[in-house]
Amino acid sequence: MKKLLFSVSFLALVPFFAFSETKGSFDFMFLNALGSSIALIFALILAVGILKKSPGTERMQEISKYIQEGAMAYLKQQYKIVGLFFILLFIILGFIAWILPLFVKGKPWLSGFVPFAFITGGFFSGLSGFIGMKVATKANCRTAQAASESLNSGLRVAFNSGTVMGMVVVGLGLLDISLWWILLRYVFMPLGIGIETIDEIPPIMITFGMGASSMALFARLGGGIYTKAADVGADLVGKVEAGIPEDDPRNPATIADNVGDNVGDVAGMGADLYESYVGSIIATMALGSIAALSLAGNEGDILKYIQLPAIIGVVGVICSIIGAFFVKAKDDASQKTLLAALRAGVYSSTVLIAIASFFIVWGLLGLKALGLWAAIMAGLIAGNVIGYFTEYFTSDNYRPTQNLAKTSLTGPATIIIGGLSLGMMSTAIPVITVVISMVCSYYFVGGGMMGLYGIGLAAVGMLSTLGITLATDAYGPVADNAGGIAEMAGLPAEVRKRTDALDSLGNTTAATGKGFAIGSAALTALALLAEYGNKIFEFKSLLPANSALISGNEILANILNPMILIGIFFGAVLPFVFSSMSMGAVGRAAQSMVEEVRRQFKEKPGIMDGKDKPDYARCVQISTIGAQKEMLVPSLLAIFSPIIIGIVFGPGTVLGLLAGATCSGFVLAVMMANAGGAWDNAKKYIEGGQFGGKKSDAHKAAVVGDTVGDPFKDTSGPCINILIKLMSMVSIVFVGTCIGLNTAIIKFLENLFR
């Protein structure tokens, strides 16, 4: 009750802040910095609380230490390679921003801040994942220990660890935004270095979005390859061939498997959602400045439109913190009540944000602007709808997954066909939902540039609850790890049962979280598409004189123009090629893991009797090397294809590319995520005793489905979300370069054939 009062009184501050400043030109970015600090301090408090908990028996600590070391070794290796990539790109960007203008006349192709912004984005994105993982690897044994006390204690530790991650992501996101803002506006603008008006700030910020996305892609892809190679390797040899249970300490790949949960599902997801969060806010800020200019408002108005997305972010932080207090479970809780406990947190935050953002929009921009609030709501609601249907299609409480489980009776082929079919069918509703929320958010605010800003706000609205939805999402791998430690350390069966309950719940909330990530990716990509259009306009002086892309004050990307149409073709195919690469990578990395585990079983027959110790470190190393090696090519494809296509075919084709990639990538990502989730839960459903239960032929078939689903849902699927935004941001950052070089090529060819 006390907490509730505290919450409400805190919320009351928000409209106060808002109203009190409508007339002035208070810079809300200071509020933003404050919100960021609150999030980070809250995370720190929670983290300290977790560390104070008992880490359990010596054996548990030992296992946890193995996992920590493996995870750190992986990250170290990853940051080394990614660091090289960032340095390389820093040099390229620096060359374009600083050296080229000395030789090429006219508007510079890149702002001079871009190389630095790129680096900070990557740094903070990586840091989010790093901190989240550090805490998660500390929390795993503590969750297991707490679960041996009571279910609620276990839930609290795991959930707090997830909350740390959620708060770090949003906190660092807001921090990066406010730091750059303050730096640019209050240091460089007054000095007149490289920037003149505030509406130039958001486009520079897009660059750190690009940095964050690059880092996120590496983290998600590398982590995804790592975790699935280890998982598939552990399962195929351990479970299927040797017939030992999951997380059995005799399995050499079991530590690597648990490390994988951390580097893939924690560090990877952290970097991923940092990217989503920051991407949605800065893309909308950039559109806000143009939308406000189109209204011909004064500087104060422009400021408000630019800053509204960030303010919504701050409100989200506060509401998420309040919501986190609502999460608790009774000790005799069933899975249903556990879910209700987590949902209580998410829903209360959602309602609070809905109310608070109403007052904020009203206070900031007046009653006329309430369409913007409706746009935010459109996103918030769409996120929940997609989340619900993701759960419907992937949870074994509903018909689709139950029916899928039944197809395992006729063998692996039918469950594969069934899962692919289910995944494809499940794409319809998210597409329709995104389309509706897009149309609504566009027209609620009157269409035009403002409408595109509305679409961006819908994405921001959808992600405004990220602090808490990510908490419910990131708690899953911690519970999963706790289960592994309980098994390996030989804790009583009831502890394992409790961690299993927590873990299984994590699968459901992860599905919902994925819905948000995918939906917001589509909306953000659309906002970025609009921003790309604006950027073309900005560089129109570089375009050939007869370009069909410009018509008066508008960019025309007519799909009846073959150059646009081929862009859509390229865009449609890229997610497929990318997924092919990432799935192939998982396959190859898993293959070497399978061979290694087989080798160990063969060379050390004592492992199975417990007489010999398996070489965990070797498996960790194999996954690490495999992931690093396989991560590079697909990432470079994502980053360089829009640049190359832009240089060769021009900006119109890139517009088509982005539209095509967003649509086809969205559909493919949903399909992969849901097919994978459904296979996973169909297997669990059978393990729960249906259709013959464990060890039946049906179960074997379901394991095949689950194994196919692993790279779907944890590697390729989530990476596509990043892919579509990263390509958009790369296009935006390199727009000047592409137009400049493309025009030069056209001129050269014209002279050649004259």
Added chain:
Amino acid sequence: MKKLLFSVSFLALVPFFAFSETKGSFDFMFLNALGSSIALIFALILAVGILKKSPGTERMQEISKYIQEGAMAYLKQQYKIVGLFFILLFIILGFIAWILPLFVKGKPWLSGFVPFAFITGGFFSGLSGFIGMKVATKANCRTAQAASESLNSGLRVAFNSGTVMGMVVVGLGLLDISLWWILLRYVFMPLGIGIETIDEIPPIMITFGMGASSMALFARLGGGIYTKAADVGADLVGKVEAGIPEDDPRNPATIADNVGDNVGDVAGMGADLYESYVGSIIATMALGSIAALSLAGNEGDILKYIQLPAIIGVVGVICSIIGAFFVKAKDDASQKTLLAALRAGVYSSTVLIAIASFFIVWGLLGLKALGLWAAIMAGLIAGNVIGYFTEYFTSDNYRPTQNLAKTSLTGPATIIIGGLSLGMMSTAIPVITVVISMVCSYYFVGGGMMGLYGIGLAAVGMLSTLGITLATDAYGPVADNAGGIAEMAGLPAEVRKRTDALDSLGNTTAATGKGFAIGSAALTALALLAEYGNKIFEFKSLLPANSALISGNEILANILNPMILIGIFFGAVLPFVFSSMSMGAVGRAAQSMVEEVRRQFKEKPGIMDGKDKPDYARCVQISTIGAQKEMLVPSLLAIFSPIIIGIVFGPGTVLGLLAGATCSGFVLAVMMANAGGAWDNAKKYIEGGQFGGKKSDAHKAAVVGDTVGDPFKDTSGPCINILIKLMSMVSIVFVGTCIGLNTAIIKFLENLFR
């Protein structure tokens, strides 16, 4: 040698015809009717030749009769249901074309000829499949008998049966086109009934394209569901569970399986390619009339542009017939020389067409128009490139499929992941090839409306060799059936070996054929997209006054306009939903087949010892009913979704829909076809003795892959090709209706909220 001389002298006639008429206004459609007759007469001669061959032993004739009866029973049932659909649509079209104009003022939404054109398209498409299948079911036992004489004899009978199909498809296609042309131009135009100028003719013809596509979709989908349900059912229970070889007469589903080859791979493919062929020609004719008008030429010129695609078709007929004579094999032929024999036919036709079409374009439109010839070449070359890479990705002579076979060593999960990854990767080159051929054919002729006409000509060029490529494609199922009959009738092993060689070759040529079908589908769909744009323009008086779609003389479908963008989203998702439905349909139909075969084995244990006869008819019936039941919903989705989206969201969204569906459908179709083909051949590769050979675990895993691939490559994949064109044609036919109703809705809403 005599034949060669004959060929060359025949070809010499073509430029003669062309040159002699440049100045006059000779109606080349009479030439078209002549070409059609040549094709049909050639088909008749071949068919009579096949019937004269010995049908083999009594047992062989008996089995062949079972297959014939099953196939006919299926077609009868199918035509009943499809007939009802056609009557229903005839009524709807009739209502719009004949009744509505009495009440709605202004330009009628549909031409009065449309309902009849719709019916004839469906009729001829169905007839193509019917005749092809009738001959194929007669040829199967005769091929088996001929193969017992020599390999070359077997090849000749099977190939001639395929050639009959090829000739019937192109012959009936040209027949339908020339019949309607002659009817409209020489009967209705002089009488002044419903038509005034010749440029109105091609758009009416699009309607029979829609009829043909509807029929093709039903035939492909129904046939595909039938054949795969029977195949999967026969394999899963017979091969895997009971351990009896393929085509064993003890398997109750074996006749259904062989029937399936005929109704799916022959009748379905015939209808499908009829649709592709006719679709490409009439779409290009329609663009030709507009392109010619944009040149402001006289009527004679317009005529030439309209008729050029049809003339290319006639040349294709003649060159295909010549090419067919080049196909023969020595008796000690290896698979390689067999392939060379078939290729000799295809390549000689290709070269002849390339030469002949050069003279035709030159003679008809002069040297300035040689860009049009280049466009035709762009299509012809692109078809061969896509065909080559399809083979590269799916044949076990190359690395990709060999590597895929290797993944079976680690079980079914890895070969599934590997196959999906291979399929996704294989989409890149076809996309790039289509894009290049599109850009080339557009710019070779100078861009603009003429450029779009060029894209259409590329599709026509790609399909101009259809007479012979279809022959090499349609001969496969005949060889397959012959093998089945040889097995069931207990012919000597060497006969089976020969039919196997023919069959395996058929898989390779089928892959190439699929490349042509998919590539041409993309190009045709693009041509139809352009035609749809023109149609919107035609109905611009019905559009709301402030429509953003019209700008001067152009249709503007700006992808930055959300209404266009949501269309792309809808378009991207539709092929997925459609594939989900069709794959689910196969799964369900296969399920009931599995249960039926299990039931028979259980209730009649004597079957396995040969003491009891399996009930073949019951399995045939189950497949028939299953296919019919499952065929309807996905087909209706394809036909009605563009209409509904058009009415609700307007024509701009439909433009986006068509662009999105073409791109996403193209990629998905290639992926499914190639993944399926690669799994099939990986299994065959292992059966050839690699990785443990038959009965090894690797082989079992490969069978799972093959089973998953079946609906991919023979049901969902090929249907998507039809789907994207059918949606385009439906949109074109209903454009007036959609714009009219959409505008009415907008007006109603405006009045409501005023």
